[in-house]
Amino acid sequence: MxxxxxxxxxxxxxxxxxxxxxxxxxxxxxxxxxxxxxxxxxxxxxxxxxxxxxxxxxxxxxxxxxxxxxxxxxxxxxxxxxxxxxxxxxxxxxxxxxxxxxxxxxxxxxxxxxxxxxSGLTAYAGLFDICKPKKGEKVFVSAASGSVGNLVGQYAKLFGCYVVGSAGSKEKVAILKEKLGFDDAFNYKEVTDLKATLKRYFPDGIDIYFDNVGAEMQEAAVANMKAFGRVAVCGVISEYIDAGKRAAPDMLDVVYKRIKIQGFLAADHMNVYQDFLQKTSDQLSTGKIQAxxxxxxxxxxxxxxxxxxxxxxxxxxxxxxxxxx
Amino acid sequence: MxxxxxxxxxxxxxxxxxxxxxxxxxxxxxxxxxxxxxxxxxxxxxxxxxxxxxxxxxxxxxxxxxxxxxxxxxxxxxxxxxxxxxxxxxxxxxxxxxxxxxxxxxxxxxxxxxxxxxSGLTAYAGLFDICKPKKGEKVFVSAASGSVGNLVGQYAKLFGCYVVGSAGSKEKVAILKEKLGFDDAFNYKEVTDLKATLKRYFPDGIDIYFDNVGAEMQEAAVANMKAFGRVAVCGVISEYIDAGKRAAPDMLDVVYKRIKIQGFLAADHMNVYQDFLQKTSDQLSTGKIQAxxxxxxxxxxxxxxxxxxxxxxxxxxxxxxxxxx
Incomplete structure (x- = not known):
């Protein structure tokens, strides 16, 4: 045949x-x-x-x-x-x-x-293996209604963190706050000063930034990080389509605030695969995590x-x- | 009195x-x-x-x-x-x-x-605590004849790494190679294409970059790093005097090569202070390290x-x- x-x-x-x-x-x-x-x-x-x-x-x-x-x-x-x-x-x-x-x-x-x-390890490994969150820490996720971002936010909330996401439309922001339980969210397209905006959402600073977009958003997040802040660089979608676009975070912040900026690929984190699969399927079936x-x-x-x-x-x-x- | x-x-x-x-x-x-x-x-x-x-x-x-x-x-x-x-x-x-x-x-x-x-922990903690070198790894140090850089290079050589340094004069390059035992060194002021230069010194890539200068040198080093490379950001002297000057490493490299860029301050590494003091004073007195x-x-x-x-x-x-x- x-x-x-x-x-x-x-x-x-x-x-x-x-x-x-x-x-x-x-x-x-x-x-x-x-x-x-x-x-x-x-x-x-x-x-x-x-x-x-x-x-x-x-x-x-x-x-x-x-x-x-x-x-x-x-x-x-x-x-x-x-x-x-x-x-x-x-x-x-x-x-x-x-x-x-x-x-x-x-x-x-x-x-x-x-x-x-x-498949699908990225959010889990990036948040838990790379960022090592502590309960109560402040987490910022960009492209938060995207495939990885929405899970990062949900995992971080379930873990006991305070989570704010950015997305590109009113509808997405509403889903983050109303359906997925983010503490807050904003439409980055309505914002002129990203640095000042993040300062408003995180008056005491960001502990963890899960970066899906790169460029200006990464710079603004690094400027607003607390000491010992962690940036998991999962993807840089705004840089994929424009190689001239780059993130240039202030290295003085990186040094004085001892910031870690870490790229990663899910494939390196097979050690947490079973854990991820077990927890996520439980959380999906009990409705704690929304697909x-x-x-x-x-x-x-x-x-x-x-x-x-x-x-x-x-x-x-x-x-x-x-x-x- | x-x-x-x-x-x-x-x-x-x-x-x-x-x-x-x-x-x-x-x-x-x-x-x-x-x-x-x-x-x-x-x-x-x-x-x-x-x-x-x-x-x-x-x-x-x-x-x-x-x-x-x-x-x-x-x-x-x-x-x-x-x-x-x-x-x-x-x-x-x-x-x-x-x-x-x-x-x-x-x-x-x-x-x-x-x-x-x-005092003086910076080189030791940055190399050993932040970069976690393995024997045989390839290390690049910028401002390598500076106070921190020269020690980083000497520690890395003693540990069994391959070490190349950059400095700003023929005299400094000679000291690195002849007095301090660096495997190689170059005068960055004589170089027009930093990325190509590093490619020549590290044809198989860099494992560890100890960054004392920031800006273009950091970009060139990240472009030449191997998978799982580590950048210890100790200082960014070229950015101290010009706030407009920034390092914008390619985040695609950071993601795909799973690069870690980590700022640090010696004060956080008091846990290795005794170890540092003991080893360094022994190595100074036996001439293994040059002041x-x-x-x-x-x-x-x-x-x-x-x-x-x-x-x-x-x-x-x-x-x-x-x-x-």
Whole structure:
């Protein structure tokens, strides 16, 4: 048996903000047949994740020369990896059977050959492993209604911290305060002076800044940090699309306030994976944590879903549903 | 008995690079008398330390608004604290007797009332506590012939690291390579592309960057770091005199290479003080560590000694000898 695998690829490496026209939908015949001893598994993709970090893998070499060594670069014309959920169609691996649901690295398309992987650790590891919060500490989260930010805020609240988030619309701010239990939130687009704004929300200073955006917001947060403050640099979405945009935090603050600025990737924190999975699934099932998801349909909607991330279109984790089963 | 205490003060808070004319020599009558139960000790200053960080305490409020909360600000007309060595003249403290030699926070002048303190931990704590080196790791030190930098390099070499330093003259580079045993060193003033230069000295990347200067050098070092690299931000002398000058390291590097950028102050690392003191005095006495000192004479030479720090005049630790005994 053979199916047509439709998948999204890039026409060429991208500079600056992505446009839908940078992408194209291709298709290829895929025989649903695997050899027994190869361990190959063919998966029908059900849901795929749309994340800002993927831009770093499809940018031109010149605009991301050093980062490209650390995240595998995507070749134009080929498929684009993403975390997702799928269903096994044929299995050459004794650990998987037909119709098993699998979670891991799949691709932006109808079908994939799955390598088992992991997902969603970022918020948990970044907050607990990198920032080591103490009860009562003051936490600031940027892009707080994004896939990672909303979980960081919820974890920090459950842990006993005071949490303020920034987001890019009234609607997002309302969700943070009313649905997710943030102590406070503000729309950064309505603010002219970020430094003064953070001073108002944190008159005694910030202990932890979970940075999803970089640039001016990181500078303003560092200026408002307390002594021994911690900045977890999870992503810098405002810098992804504009390599000229940089965070230049005041190093005098960094020295005198003994601030730690730490980049991290979830993949290094597999040590807390079991802990994360257990606690989070308990908290989700008891309603202590709200899942904030933004779902659109169809493999052809992937480019607009991705481009929308950089305009702040999504509220919560952006997912594309490829198939219902 | 009464003496005349000559001391250096500032005429007003300073903006930008310090000039000798920002300072003045004042004098005041000082009765050499203390009440018995006050624990006050009057010390005749012998040597005082001249350090770049002192600029942050004498800058105008507007140019160091946030840092000033963390380092006590100096008032124009009053004395300026500094680490140093002195001899007890009169003691109202049972722990000190006349003619005892003391080390600690004294002041830029002939006499001081001493509070016992500490000194010199910076290089040791910054390297070992903040950067946690492993044998064989590649270490880059800026301002490597300065008071802290030269010790960092020597400690790192003794520990088994590969060490390259940058400094601002041929003479300094020669001292690093020939006297202090650095594996290599370069004159940053002869270099047009810092990033490419570091790439040449560290083809496989930098594990540890001990930052004494900030700005472009920090950016170039971060661009050349390996995964899990550590930047200890000890001081940012190039930013002290120009608040507009900032380090804007690429946060994509910080995230993907999981880089830690950590500010610190020696005062937080008293836990390693005994260890530091013991090891360093052993290593100094057996010649494994060279003391690199740059001494000038007389309280009136303090302003030019201080101003010279920001021109890179000093080779090693800048000290002013106030009196021979």
């Amino acid at each position: 053979e199916v047509t695998n439709r998948y999204i690829t890039i026409k060429a490496h991208i500079d600056g903000a992505p446009k839908e026209s940078d992408f194209e939908l291709k298709d290829a015949a895929l025989p649903l047949r695997v050899d027994l001893d190869t361990n190959v598994v063919i998966v029908k993709n059900l849901y795929v994740s749309i994340d800002p970090y993927q831009l770093n893998r499809i940018k031109s070499f010149s605009s991301s020369q050093s980062a490209i060594n650390f995240a595998a670069a995507v070749t134009p014309g080929e498929g684009i990896d993403a975390y997702g959920v799928g269903k096994v169609v044929v299995s050459g691996n004794p650990e998987f059977e037909k119709d098993d649901l699998v979670v891991g690295l799949i691709s932006w398309g109808d079908y994939t050959v799955v390598k088992p992987g992991f 904030l998801e933004d779902i659109s349909d169809g493999v052809e909607s992937i480019p607009s879903a991705f481009v929308g991330l950089f305009r702040g279109d999504n509220i919560g984790k952006k997912i594309v549903r490829i198939a219902l089963e | 009464e003496v005349t205490n000559r001391y250096i003060t500032i005429k007003a808070h300073i903006d930008g690079a310090p000039k000798e004319s920002d300072f003045e020599l004042k004098d005041a009558a000082l009765p050499l008398r203390v009440d018995l139960d006050t624990n006050v000790v009057i010390v005749k200053n012998l040597y005082v330390s001249i350090d770049p960080y002192q600029l942050n305490r004498i800058k105008s409020f507007s140019s160091s608004q946030s840092a000033i909360n963390f380092a006590a600000a100096v008032t124009p007309g009053e004395g300026i604290d500094a680490y140093g060595v002195g001899k007890v003249v009169v003691s109202g403290n049972p722990e000190f007797e006349k003619d005892d030699l003391v080390v600690g926070l004294i002041s830029w002048g002939d006499y001081t009332v001493v509070k016992p303190g500490f 690199l000192e740059d001494i000038s004479d007389g309280v009136e030479s303090i302003p030019s000694a201080f101003v010279g720090l920001f021109r890179g005049d000093n080779i090693g630790k800048k000290i002013v000898r106030i009196a021979l005994e």
